[in-house]
Amino acid sequence: MIVLLVVLIVALLGFGFLNPVWWAAAAVLIFGVAHYGRNGAGQRGQGGTEYRDYRDRRDRQDRWDRRYRRQRQGRWNRQDEQHH
Numbered sequence: 001m002i003v004l005l006v007v008l009i010v011a012l013l014g015f016g017f018l019n020p021v022w023w024a025a026a027a028v029l030i031f032g033v034a035h036y037g038r039n040g041a042g043q044r045g046q047g048g049t050e051y052r053d054y055r056d057r058r059d060r061q062d063r064w065d066r067r068y069r070r071q072r073q074g075r076w077n078r079q080d081e082q083h084h
Contacts, residue, residue: 005033 009026016023 005029009033 009029012022012026012029016026
């Protein structure tokens with residue numbers, strides 16, 4: 001896959017001497033490979049960004065729950081006393 005992208009980029013840069021629009025196409029392709037290859041599908045095979053995001057979100061939620069558990073329990077106890 002990488003070899004095909006490199007060949008395509010070289011071909012587009014070569015065609016750029018005939019028409020500068022091909023240079024723009026090569027630049028867009030290079031940007032796409034650099035941006036999405038680094039942050040997108042390229043990292044899924046290396047541990048998975050979805051799981052890492054899920055784990056971070058779960059850990060933040062756990063910290064929030066531990067931090068505010070006492071306040072919520074006190075509020076729930078007061079509400080229960082008011083209803084009885």
